[in-house]
Amino acid sequence: MALSTQRRGTSAGVGGYVAPVDLETAIRTRRTHKAFGSEPLAREEIEELLELARWAPNHNLTAPWRFRVVGPEALARLKEAAGPEGAAKLNRAPTLIVVSCVLGGDPVQDEEDLHATAVASYIVLLAAHGRGLAGYWRTPGVLRAPEGRAAVGLPDDERFVGLLHLGGPRQEKQPPQRPPVEQTTVFLS
């Protein structure tokens, strides 16, 4: 399946024209990036990625994920809440999306909704990779703290799941080691 034929310019010259990539190759080659070009994603491109996230499996079709695309004022509030060291790390990517999950209070449904929200987050990262973008799922402590939650308007009934970083890639990333399938799998008789 062709995931992308889009053109993506980058400040470091990594990437450029992105050839169509099949799904399994995309899964293997998606990486966590910590350096990004300065150009933010266009609103339409963000909307396209979040539209794809709607297709995540979710039990009882609760669509529990919530995405907050961080604008300049929200970023300033978040940096203020994070303090100087944390604030510097919030400058790494030009586009940040807070992902949270609406919790209804039923323990089983809440657990399943968190799983579904994680899948939706992964869809965003994988689809971004398919378009030649770099991504990073980060869980900074500030978004677990009351000040950070308030900075991005997270209500009490939403669990913070991730701060997705998106932008153009600036470096080649080597894949970290993965345990072999045998280490994590058992075929039951």
Ligand SMILES: Cc1cc2nc3c(=O)[nH]c(=O)nc-3n(C[C@H](O)[C@H](O)[C@H](O)COP(=O)(O)O)c2cc1C
């Ligand atoms: C739920 C979740 C939370 C994560 N939080 C962080 C984080 O706070 N900081 C970080 O450096 N990486 C974080 N990561 C990224 C992982 O470190 C990364 O996926 C792992 O090192 C494997 O690298 P890869 O994504 O390039 O395959 C997180 C990933 C997940 C799924």
